Amino acid sequence: MIRLQDITKIYLIGKRELEVLRGVNLHIRQGEVVAIMGPSGSGKTTLLNLIGCLDVPTSGSYYLDGREVNRLSRGELAHIRAKKIGFVFQTFNLLPQLSALANVELGMRYAGIADSRRAMEALACVGLSDRARHRPSELSGGEQQRVAIARALVKRPPLILADEPTGNLDSRSGEEVISILTTLNTEQGNTLLFVTHDVNIAHHCQRIIHLKDGQVVAEETL
């Protein structure tokens, strides 16, 4: 499903070049659950952003579902994000002025779907049917992250990307969030890729990729 070949990413900070990724090769199959681990500054988030089509690599090739993505225009990238990718962020990134339900509906909107019932079902999936009318500020961190997962899942994307989804949660909520993500992976067969620091959480997945200084240094299959 995902194939990365010699991916590099260089950011220009002022006049200084910052090489964040230095030749990453990666292959992820459909339906896999993969964790990316590594110290701060190892390029985990940059890699996830590239895979999520939020950014394009400086060099190298990225194939998503057999299609080379790094040559696409901004509009086409947005289309891929809308149709194929669901994001879960460390800081939840819900819109504070919208209710939980409206936030979930927003997840479908740019995919061109408008269906409140489906949004309610997604909330039910994460166990928040009774919180549909609440604003994010009225929900706990774990609940907010579950709303964010519902928002990512509601359009049924083949690929879910989670950037430290448990980073801002206590361990119990973190476990809950990970178990929801993995359960959905078993039920719906979507590919799940997440970045984490937490070894316990990483052990929920099938494969762990270790990243250091912008390169894949180790891979372990569980």
Added chain:
Amino acid sequence: MKKWFEPLFTAWEGVRTHKLRSSLTILGIIIGVAAVITLMSIGRGSSAEILSRIQALGSNLITIMPGMTFERGVMGPIGSATTLTLEDAVAISEQVPYVTSVAPYSSTNQQLVFGSENMNAQVIGVTPEYQQVYNLKTADGAFISPYDYQGAANVAVIGANVKDELFSGVDPIGQQIRMGNSVVSVMGVLESKGASMMGSTDDAMLIPLSTLQQTITQQRTSTGEHMVRSIAITVSDPKQADYVVSEVTSLLRSRHQLAPGEDDDFTVRSMEELVGTVTEMSNTMTIFLGAIAGISLLVGGIGVMNIMLVSVVERTREIGIRKALGAKERDIYGQFLTESAFLSLSGGVIGVAAGWATSWIISSRGTTTLVSPDIIILAVSVSIGIGLAFGFLPARRAARLNPIEALRYE
């Protein structure tokens, strides 16, 4: 259906979350639109008023004014010279076709005295035709008759204000007014016509032209003709006004012995022409008023832009989230343009109501105003246009944001 509704809902959410800020922005547009509507309605109203007064004089009126003086190269105003004569008027009525009445007249300012009351008034020496030409009606008594004119009788017809000034509580008919060294007896009172561009007869006293020439001014030209200040003519058919103007011009040129190429020493103007001039003048005034009000609308528009720029910065993270969820640039454009159009359109609609109400209040205080549909359409579409134009830059800024940086924004 819902998909169509979505951007409006999002815009409404954006407006609702910042009630005070949005209301103040809308207020800027309201003031601008209301000012445009009020000032333009005043402009339109006054031009309609002026036109209706001119038309009340009759569209078949033609006035002949003497030319201007040239003194040491300085051009005086129209009418500063005296070049027209009673004999010109007679020639016009005898020789120019389509002319129904010819009213030569002269005027002078005199101190009028009755008992212990006195006032300074314009005294106009007229012929009996003056009544038909200017549509004058007597409220009391009678107008100057041909008999009075031929006999240079010491009679007068007074305007409504003159009556009020000199004759409080006294029936003026038959009373004697002292005017300089002579005395005239009042034979009629004119109906009030209100103020007009042409000077009102309300403040004037009319006496036979022959009386005026004998008692006060006895001016003659070098050829011995009797000078008059102006000549007013009516034509039987307004469509022939231009023809009559050209006939009168050539007749007067030959009577005044002007060589070809020499300028006219008089000005002939038909009412239609005057209406055209006045219409043009008042249109210019309306546009001028509208432009002044338009400046406040422009300021309102800049307010919209300002707020939208603030809004974009404030919602950087939201834009990043939307982009991560797959929003295309045009979705973001749509969202912000809808919001700014929403702000300015609601300002426009409320502004129309406010402007209408203001015009209504102004007109109830006595100034004529006219709110016409085209002004409303103009104001509303300009306000939407302002929303789109001034919303464009902020919307573009939002649409072009890099999603990663936007998501990282605190």
